[in-house]
Amino acid sequence: MDYARISRKGLVVALTLFLALTASAFGNHSEETAAAEQQNKFSFYKPSSETTYYPPVKNTQVRNVVLFIGDGMGFGPVALARMEAAGPDARLYMERMPVAAFVRTHSADAVVTDSAAAATALATGCKTNNGMVSLSPEGKKYLTILEAAKNKGMATGLVATSTITHATPACFAAHNKSRNNQPQIAEDLLANKVNIILGGGREYFLPKTNTNSKRTDQKDLIDQAKKAGYLYIQTPEQLSSAQGPYLLGLFQDGALTTEGPEPALAELTEKAIEILSRKKKGLFQKKKSFFLMVEGSQIDWACHGNDAANTVRQTLLFDQAVKAALDFAAKDKHTLVVVTADHDTGGLVIKAAETQGKPELSWSTKSHTALPVPLFAYGPGAELFCGVYDNTDVPKKIAKSLGIKSFPKILE
C-alpha cells in the first residue's frame, strides 16, 4: 500500500524544485502553487470515495475489539484533516463509522486531564490523578480491559507511534504511580505477556551499558523477551514476515519518526490484526479472539506545537490505520471498532477568513483543554456507544459487548 514512505525533507526538496521550475516556466501563480503544495503534502492519504457509512453489522457476537486512541485528537483536528485532505463535504474513514458520541475527559484531580489519567479511564473504567498509570489515586491497581480480555482467553496487542511505554499504551498493561517511569513500564508490558507490542522505545528495553539506553540498570529486556518466547524485530522487512504468537517490534530508540522507511501506523495495525486474528491451529490455541489498542500518539505532539500541517498529517496517518481495521471488521463481522481520543490538545478553532480565502486557524493554547472529544463506533455492539458520556464508560461498554463481568475492578 502507498503509505507515507517519502520523508518530509525529501518531499519538500522535490516540491520546491517543482514549484521553482513551474514558476519560471509559467510565471508566478502563487495561489495555485500554494494549493498544489498543500495537496502534495498529504498525497500519501487516499480519501474515501464514499461518503456513506460503513454498512452496519447487527446481531452477531463480538469476538474482537480494536480500540483506537488519537492522542489529543479533539474535534478540531478531525475537522481540519477532513477539510484539508478530502474537502468539507467528504468524510474521513473514522467519520464513516455509523455511531458517534461526545466523551467527557476530566481526571480525578483536574478538569484538564493528561494522557495517563485519560488512558487509565479508557483502559480501566475508573478515574485517577494526572500522571498515574492504571492505579487509583491511593495507589491501588485497577484491572485493565486488556488484562480482562487476556483473562478471558483473548489475544492482546498494543500499537503506538510513541515509545510503547508512553502514557497511553502503558495504561493498558502496566500499573505505575508515574507515567515517567518508562523503564519499569517496559517490564510490566512483558510481564503481562501482551502478544503484540509494536512501536518505538527501544531505549527502555536496553541495558544501561548500551549507549542508546535510558535505563538505569543492567536489565536487557529484549533478551528477556526473546527467552520468554517473543520474536524481536526492528525493521519493516522483519515486520512483513513476522509471525506470532508473541511479537515485540521496536522500530526506533525513542518515538517513531512517522516517516519512511519505518512502517506506518496503518501497516503496524494491519500486521497486528493479521497475527491476532489468525486461527491457525496451535498459534493461539484457545485464543480465537483479540483485543487491540492502537494509538496515534503524535497528533497530541503536533497540537502542542500548534503545528497545523503536522496535526493534519498525524490525523490522516491515524485515519489510515482506522481504515485498515474497518476493512477487516467489515469482512469479519465479529469485530467492534471504537475510535476516540484521550483529550483535546490546543483548542483548535477554524474561523471564517477575515477577507476572502481559506478559513483561518486559531489555537487556544499550547496545552490540553477540557473540551469533550469525539467517539466513533462500528461493528456488532456499536449501538452501545451512542450518546454523551464519561471516558470511564468506554471500557465498560467494551466489557459489556465482550461479555466480561466484574469490570471495572480494583485488584489490590
Add this chain to the structure above:
Amino acid sequence: MGDIILKADATAGLKVKLGQKVQKGERLGTTPDTNKPLICPAEGVVEKISFNPDEHDFTIVIKSD
C-alpha cells in the same frame, strides 16, 4: 545574566508566549510532577518554547539582561 532554562508541565497550560516580557516572580506555568506554580526567577524575554514529547513537558528559555 544570559539564558534561563525552565521546565513546565504540558498538560496544565503555559501562562506565557514567545517574545513575551516576563517579570521576576511571575507565574509561567506549572512545575512538572508537582502541580506547584512555576515562578520566573528573573526579569527577561521568552526566547524559546519547545515541547518535549518523551517527558511531555515544555522547555522555556528566557533571555535575561
